[in-house]
Amino acid sequence: MNNLLKFAVGIFLTLAFAWLAFVVGARVQFGDLSPISESLDEDNEIPEDADLFPMPQPGLAELGSSEYLALGCSTCHTQQVRMVESGFDVERGWGKRPSMARDYIYQKHVMLGNTRIGPDLTNLGTRILDPEWLHKHLFEPQAVVPESVCPPSPFLYEQQEFSSDHTIDLFDEENNSSRHLIPSSRATRIVAYLQSLKQDYELPEMAFIEEPDAIDLEEISTSVSDLATNEMNLESSALPTWLSQQITSGKEIYSKALPGGGMCVACHQQNGQGLPGAFPPLAGSDWVLGDKERLIKISIHGLQGEIAVNGEKYVGVMQGFGQPLASPLDDQQIADVLTYIRNEWGNSVSSISPEEVKAVRDSEKDRELTSMWTAAELNNFDN
Amino acid sequence: MKENSEQIIDKSLKLAVCFFIASAGLWLLAAAFFAYIASAKLTDPFFLSSFELFTYGKIKLAQANAFVYGWGGNSIFAVTLWVVARLAQAEARGKVLLLFAGSIWNLAITFGLLGILDGHMTPHEMLEMPVEVWPALFLSYGIIATLIIVVHRSRRIKDTIAPQWFLLASLLWFPMLFLIAWNGLEIDAARGTVQSVLSMWFGQNVIWLWLTPVALGSAYYIIPAILGRPIDKYYLAVFGFWCIASLAPWSVVHHLEGGPVPMWIPAIGTVMSIAMIFPIAVASTNFHATAFQDINKVWNSLPLRFVIFGTLSYTVSSYIGVVFSLPAVAKITQFSIINEFHFNQRVYGFFSMIIFGMVYHMLPRITGKEIAKSAKSFHFWTSAFGVLVLLLAYLIGGLTHGVLAQQPSLDWASSVISSVKPYFLITEFAFIILAFSQLVFVINVWKAIIPSPFELLNKLSLIKKGAT
Numbered sequence: 001m002n003n004l005l006k007f008a009v010g011i012f013l014t015l016a017f018a019w020l021a022f023v024v025g026a027r028v029q030f031g032d033l034s035p036i037s038e039s040l041d042e043d044n045e046i047p048e049d050a051d052l053f054p055m056p057q058p059g060l061a062e063l064g065s066s067e068y069l070a071l072g073c074s075t076c077h078t079q080q081v082r083m084v085e086s087g088f089d090v091e092r093g094w095g096k097r098p099s100m101a102r103d104y105i106y107q108k109h110v111m112l113g114n115t116r117i118g119p120d121l122t123n124l125g126t127r128i129l130d131p132e133w134l135h136k137h138l139f140e141p142q143a144v145v146p147e148s149v150c151p152p153s154p155f156l157y158e159q160q161e162f163s164s165d166h167t168i169d170l171f172d173e174e175n176n177s178s179r180h181l182i183p184s185s186r187a188t189r190i191v192a193y194l195q196s197l198k199q200d201y202e203l204p205e206m207a208f209i210e211e212p213d214a215i216d217l218e219e220i221s222t223s224v225s226d227l228a229t230n231e232m233n234l235e236s237s238a239l240p241t242w243l244s245q246q247i248t249s250g251k252e253i254y255s256k257a258l259p260g261g262g263m264c265v266a267c268h269q270q271n272g273q274g275l276p277g278a279f280p281p282l283a284g285s286d287w288v289l290g291d292k293e294r295l296i297k298i299s300i301h302g303l304q305g306e307i308a309v310n311g312e313k314y315v316g317v318m319q320g321f322g323q324p325l326a327s328p329l330d331d332q333q334i335a336d337v338l339t340y341i342r343n344e345w346g347n348s349v350s351s352i353s354p355e356e357v358k359a360v361r362d363s364e365k366d367r368e369l370t371s372m373w374t375a376a377e378l379n380n381f382d383n
Numbered sequence: 384m385k386e387n388s389e390q391i392i393d394k395s396l397k398l399a400v401c402f403f404i405a406s407a408g409l410w411l412l413a414a415a416f417f418a419y420i421a422s423a424k425l426t427d428p429f430f431l432s433s434f435e436l437f438t439y440g441k442i443k444l445a446q447a448n449a450f451v452y453g454w455g456g457n458s459i460f461a462v463t464l465w466v467v468a469r470l471a472q473a474e475a476r477g478k479v480l481l482l483f484a485g486s487i488w489n490l491a492i493t494f495g496l497l498g499i500l501d502g503h504m505t506p507h508e509m510l511e512m513p514v515e516v517w518p519a520l521f522l523s524y525g526i527i528a529t530l531i532i533v534v535h536r537s538r539r540i541k542d543t544i545a546p547q548w549f550l551l552a553s554l555l556w557f558p559m560l561f562l563i564a565w566n567g568l569e570i571d572a573a574r575g576t577v578q579s580v581l582s583m584w585f586g587q588n589v590i591w592l593w594l595t596p597v598a599l600g601s602a603y604y605i606i607p608a609i610l611g612r613p614i615d616k617y618y619l620a621v622f623g624f625w626c627i628a629s630l631a632p633w634s635v636v637h638h639l640e641g642g643p644v645p646m647w648i649p650a651i652g653t654v655m656s657i658a659m660i661f662p663i664a665v666a667s668t669n670f671h672a673t674a675f676q677d678i679n680k681v682w683n684s685l686p687l688r689f690v691i692f693g694t695l696s697y698t699v700s701s702y703i704g705v706v707f708s709l710p711a712v713a714k715i716t717q718f719s720i721i722n723e724f725h726f727n728q729r730v731y732g733f734f735s736m737i738i739f740g741m742v743y744h745m746l747p748r749i750t751g752k753e754i755a756k757s758a759k760s761f762h763f764w765t766s767a768f769g770v771l772v773l774l775l776a777y778l779i780g781g782l783t784h785g786v787l788a789q790q791p792s793l794d795w796a797s798s799v800i801s802s803v804k805p806y807f808l809i810t811e812f813a814f815i816i817l818a819f820s821q822l823v824f825v826i827n828v829w830k831a832i833i834p835s836p837f838e839l840l841n842k843l844s845l846i847k848k849g850a851t
Contacts, residue, residue: 072440
């Protein structure tokens, strides 16, 4: 080790071995992947006129990725859905399948990230469809998710005094006032980028993960429902079994995250009281106890705009649960959760059957699943 | 007055070493300031939120870069130059050139950080500073490294010892790493996640092969120098050195576990991380077996107290690091704020503490001025306390974060992040203590380096008297 040159060569070699493997080797192995169809035909060829994935990023989104990079968003957000055996990313609803190297070949800046203070954003574009929500969130995350630590970016917006066609109106419950935002071109680019984030296609090397660990979940849910049924039996042994089953399953959907759940609990809370000023209560609400058709409609398509519940005014957005989110609730699940909320926290009215849900779905089949109802619209219908 | 050879060497080093230490101190303060803002933003997202300059992502990266290149880089130059010259018993050459290159290095980092704050960062780990500043950084690094090597080559004793291996290896590794990364990311840019593998490899290796060996080399130098006894089981050191050299470059990619890269990449990383037990064991045997033979002396010498704190924290947290790279554990903690624990224990608990000790050892010899013991000791206790609080908060917070994140039914913001928030608050508190402690360090250092105005006046009046 006394000869500096030999020493230098020695320590270079130790480095070079690793470099050969990780960098040169990796590059040879997957440095020139090309887009491919979702599945291959018998001869392992790409079928003719099949769509190829991944698709290049739209221009606006590519510009947005540079803005996203410049704001350092990837210090808190990863963009990689891990393998099923390495973590619960798929179960959490962050993707229908793990990410593959091929998914990233067109990205101008690859921002896999290594810390998740915020959720993974790989499939944000399939999770949050409403650009207005994204703008509000970008302007001030805390306005839409109160506990958030996602940094506000008010410098990307101009504010004006009044609402107009170009503004995004952000209602502030505390002061009972609205802020009217005009997005800058940078904000628009970022939102376009966020919307473009999706790995919603299959690849020959990785198919969608079917109902993650269906068996495990079933086991858990039966044990939960055993408990709940016991409870229920003690409380109201008079209930017919089919009804108590519906209520048990509804209770589970009420507090379970996607897939297979509605996470209602996140907003309307365990006690059904909602959060004052933000999320309306379900206990004692006309919307819950009253007209079944209206209740089913808002559950399928969602509800937005000003509404009154128990004499209080609320302005908010609830996305529908029938729309193609990561995994929409089916008729049975909607019927169950609605039956549950109609029979909990002192509520006690008739149940809702899957057939009733199906009937409403059929009668509204021309309505887009993502177009939310407003109170005004629903009340007109009533007339 | 006749000076002995060590004094002559120190005199030849004075200007350059003082320059590097003084600038390192300023970067340390800058990093502390950024660290505080970033942590405050996690407890209150509205803190300074209307300034784009201060948005979390930018501040966070500015902090890491100011810390590693500003504080780390400058203090590496100072320590390496001094130790290499002392061991070679040779004087420094090209003082002006050293100062010139040092100024370029610092200017380039300044522009680099401004670039990050202005939104021109690159997505590559530890290469976030805009591409334009890297040639200047590389060039100035080259000049400084060459001048240090020139000193080493003119050494009186041909045989080299452990501190020299570690310091010179680190000096040479950084440019090698940089050229490899630069080639793969800028010149002949790879596509897709190959980029991520490369940038993660570089980012982690900067810590493992640039900062770490300097701290280890310093410890190998200072422990025998102060205690006046040889390193216990010194014959192991050469084994430890080559273990680090051959394992560390492999072990750093286990962070990609389960990610969109071929499986063998993180798998090798995991195996090699576990093998890192050997070099860690060697270093800690060498250091601690020597130090604990004379623990009183260690305790009473503040520089050594800093260094032993550093080596102990290196041992403990490296073992923790090995545990966290086991796949079963990595699955839980992979993306949690445990990463902050790893970063801070390495650059703070280990590297910085050892550098603090080295600086307190070097400065009095170079400037001839003692630093008040109470000031050093205050610095030691605040640093030690701050670092421990910080690391514990990140460790426990990281475990909480990881465990909760693994439960798909918990809502992200209202359950997972809300449970971690208390730890964010603790880290904010720790960063305030650390900022305070670093301020004391910088004052100590600057007081020793800059002649006080009164002394200057005194000297002037003496000269005047002599003239008349």
